[in-house]
Amino acid sequence: MLTTPGASSSTSSSTQIASSPPPIRARRSRRSSPTASARSSIGTTLRSLSERSPTPPLPKHGTTRSPPGSRPASRPAPLKKNHVAPSSPSKSPRGVWKNGSDPINTRDELLMMLLTSQAVLDSREFEILSAEEVDELKKEHALLQKRISTLSKRITVESKIRDATSSLSKLSDPPDKRGSAKPAVTDQFETAQGKVDAAQRELLKASERAADVHRRLLEHRAAVLSFTVRNVDQPPLAEGTDGSDNGTSATTISGDLSPVSTAATSISMSSRTKFEGPHFYAGHSDAIIPGPSRPPPTWKEFSALQEKLVAANEAAVSAKRKAAEYLREVSVLNLEKSGIETQASLDVQMSEETAASLESELTRMKELERQLQETLRKKDAELDNSRGMVSSAELEARDSEIRQLKARWEGEVASLNAQLSDAQSSKNVSEELEAGRASLLELSRSLNATVPTGTTTLPILADVLATHVSLMRDKLEANEKSAVAWEVEKKQLEAEITRGLEARERILKEIDDARHDGEELRSKNQTLEIQLRERPPVTIIPSNLSPDDIRAEHERLLTLLLRLWGSLPSAEARAKVGIKSNPNPKSPKSARPVPPRTSSLSDMDVRALKSLYDTPTPSYPATSVAEEFTVDAFIERVQALLSDDRALVERLIRFAQSHDLLKSNAERAQRLAQESSVGLETYQKQVRTLEERNSALSIRQAALLDDIHQLEEGLELSMQQKQELEVQAAEQAQTLEELQDANNHLSARALTLAAEAAEAASTPSAMKAELEAKIRTLQDSLDEARDELDRIRSAESAQRIQLLDELNSMQTENGALRNQLRVEQRKNVK
Structure with missing residues (x-):
């Protein structure tokens, strides 16, 4: 196979994923900050812990896995210019990678304590996620892994289609242009190449997102482990021998700053088995002869000794701090060095693998080119032999027919692409209609409108909403009428109450007057x-009075x-x-x-x-x-x-x-007045509620009218697209008929060529075998073209039927919406 510019660009773009991560890693490894370099070495220090996680490990950045038994999607491209590969790999003596390096000695307590303290120090900035976030990240990581595998398969298929398109474009070129250095690249090849590039870009995005999700999960696990280690390995407060605060504080600070120093001290103390101090028994070579007893120290000597002790403690604390800092810097530098060496070894290994794959691909391409040259020479010989048998006029006619068929095929492919784009736009319109239908259904449910079961079309929903709005309007009018009746009854009750109060006052006044008179x-x-x-009682007494x-x-x-x-x-x-x-x-x-x-x-x-x-x-x-x-x-x-x-x-x-x-x-009238006032307040509240509902309904009605207008515009656009699709379908049917005629013509021409080849019995056996092979290849290509034509025809018919059904449903919905709009406009006018 000849190497074309399009093919080279496709191969370079297809391997862009594999070649892009190394520069990123190189840039990360060249950072000067110890925290950043230590963060980059988290995967190195905690690999044994991360292997216990149920989350599957993320594949190498930029690489994809192809299904078993399938060829790679595209040839690996050479390294980019901005990728800096190390000249010679350097391996760390204590690397943790399993690709040929020595494992870590886990029995070395000092090294393990150093690595643990460094990992805890580096993971302080990491965030501990919640259980819900961890579950979401795991689900997203699993989905991304599935998507990456799907995209890898898609890239494989698209690459095969691209290679087949390239082969067809080369075979369909005229004979006089086959020897040119720069072969022509057809539109089909460019389209296939664009699909491959788009799939590779999607794969790159999915891989980056998967790497980000996996990084967050690893940071979460490192933060949890560092928190657990900090809580478990809290150093106890050391007790000073002299009971002073200085010794305690110095021991605590040194223990907090450098857990490695405490570990080293404990190891050295445990490893010391022989007493090497001064001996106090006679006969020993290192025995000390006791001298005269010294007088007790004075207060000045005691204070001076105490000051010296404090200064010595401070010097010891500062020395321990410096030693801890030096040890930390040394460990960070060692980790950076091991990370850089590991990264360099990985880069070198990747570059070697890429070079080996490129060399194998180059040899394969050379072999394919050699085979293609041999095939071209054979076809040239066949054409030379056939020119002797067939006149030049027939050859020119055949070439012109082939060019016409090629042009028609290209036009058909372009029309199919346009039809696919139109179908996509009509699908968008149908999605908008579906969204409008869902919004109307949700609105009807929010308004507690009765929607018939099993019917969710736009006309029915619009009728339901119109019926609900009319019912609400009738209820509002009835409430207004009842409000007027309540007002009249309230006025009558107030007049009766005033008359009763006046009569009561008048009667009370008369009663007061009558009571006063009585x-x-x-x-x-x-x-x-x-x-x-x-x-005195009158008594009749016979009086002796005088007259x-x-x-x-x-x-x-x-x-x-x-x-x-x-x-x-x-x-x-x-x-x-x-x-x-x-x-x-x-x-x-x-x-x-x-x-x-x-x-x-x-x-x-x-x-x-x-x-x-x-x-x-x-x-x-x-x-x-x-x-x-x-x-x-x-x-x-x-x-x-x-x-x-x-x-x-x-x-x-x-x-x-x-x-x-x-x-x-009067009491009964007062009770009636209170009840009427309470009823009036209740009615006023109901009136206010109904007014608010009416305003909300008017707002929703306006929003519905806007949605209906938008749906009408989308329907008109879909009608226009339908007309365009019908025109394109007619043109495509005509093109298919022409292609069918051309196919029949080619089949007849192939039969004539086969008959001519059969008649040429005087030709040598080699020529006959070549002609038979050519006939078989032509027959195979003819069968493939027929299958492709049948597939395209069936797809077009199915798509045309689907589009017609969608347009019919949209027309019915449009008619129902227009009728509903007319009814609403009439109601608004009334």
Whole structure:
């Protein structure tokens, strides 16, 4: 196979994923910060811990796994210019990688403590995630792994399609252009190459995202492990020998800063088995001869020694700090060195593998090129031989037919691509319609509208919403009417309450007046009764008085009776004011007179009666009074007074009863007023709620109208696209017919060539075998073209049927929406 520029670009782009990560790692390894370099070596120091995790390890960045039994997607490209590969690999004596290096000695406590402390120090900035986030990251990582494998398979298939397209484009070139150095690249090859590049870009993005997710998971695990190690390995507070605070603080600080130093000290103390101090028994070579006893130290010496001890402790603490810092720097440098060496060895190994794959690919390409050259030479020889048998005119006609078929095929492929893009746009329109349908369904459910089960089309949803809106409008109108009726009833109740209150006040005033009059009359009656009681009883005593004394006593009694007579109103005065006296029908001399039947005072004028009793009767002369005064008349006046008193008492009782009745009526009216006020407040709240609902419904209705307008615009656009698709389908059908004719023509021409080859019996056996092979290849290509044509035709018919169904459904929905809009517009106009 010849190497073309498109192929070279495709191979370089296909291997871009594999060649891009090394520069990133190289840049990361060249950082100067110890924290960044230590972070890059987390995978090295905690690899044994990360292998226990259930999450599968992430593949190498930029590489993809192809399914078993399949060829690689594309040839590996050479390294990029910005990739700096080390000249010679350098391996660390204590590397942790398993690719040929020595394993770590886990029994070396000092090294393990150093690595652990360094890992804890480097993982301080890592974030501990929650359980939900860890589960989400694991799920996302699994999905990304599946997507990466799918994209790898897709790249393999697209690469095969690209290679097949390249081979077809080379075979379909004219014979006079085959020897050119730069072969022509067809549109199909460019399209296939673009698909391969797009798949590789998607694979790169998915790989980067998977690497990021895996990095976050590893950081989470490292943070959890470092937190656990810090909690488990908390150094206890050391107790000083002299009981001072300085020794304790120095030991604590040194233990916090350098756990390695404590570990080293413990190891050295445990490894020391022989006592190497001074010996105090005689006969030993290192025995110390005791000298004279020294006097006890003075206070100055003691203070000086204490100051020296403090200075020595401080110097020891600072020395321990410096030693810990030096050890930390040395460990960081060692880790950086091991990481750089490991990275360099990996880069060298990757470059060697890439070079080996390139060399194998180069040899394969050379072999393919050699085979292609041999095939071309054979075909040239066949064409030379066939030129001798077939005239030049037929060859030119055949070449022109091949060019025409090629042009038609290219046009067909372009039209199919355009049709696919149109189908994608129509699919977007259908998705928008589906989103509108979902929004309408959600709105109807939020409004508690009854939606028929199993029907979720746009017209039905619009009808349901219109029905719900009309019902809400009817309810609102009914509520408004009931509000007006409530207002009228409230006004009537208020008027009745005001009238009842006025009548109550008027009756209370009359009752007060009547009570006042009754009290005055009762007081007068009491005074009269008192006067009558105070009078001595009249006894008939046979007097021995003289007639003059009897006459004087008679005059005295007559004077008293005349006074009482004058205070009582006469029957004529009562008749003048309209009060009738009820004389006793029996004899006035009877001992028990029948009480007269008094008429009700409800028809009398109480004020006239009051004026009658207030204005005393003028005193008459004695002669006239004596003539008018009789015992019967006096008794009649007294009985009239008693009847007036009884009538007033009955009137007072009746007034009290009416007062109680009016009081109960007023209380009932007050309760009714309170209930009506509470009902009115409830109704006002309902009216406000209905007004708010009405405003919300109007807003939703406006939003629905906007959505319907947008759907109409999308429907019009889909109608235009439908018309364009119909035109393209007609053109495509015509093209297919032409292709079918050309296919038939080619098959007939192939049969004629086969017949000509069969007739040429005089040709050598080698030529005959070559012609048979050529016929077989042409027949295979013809069968493949027929299969491709049938597949394209079936796909076009299925797509055309689907598009027609979608357009029919959209037309029905558009008609229903238009009818609904007309109904809504009519309602709004009304």
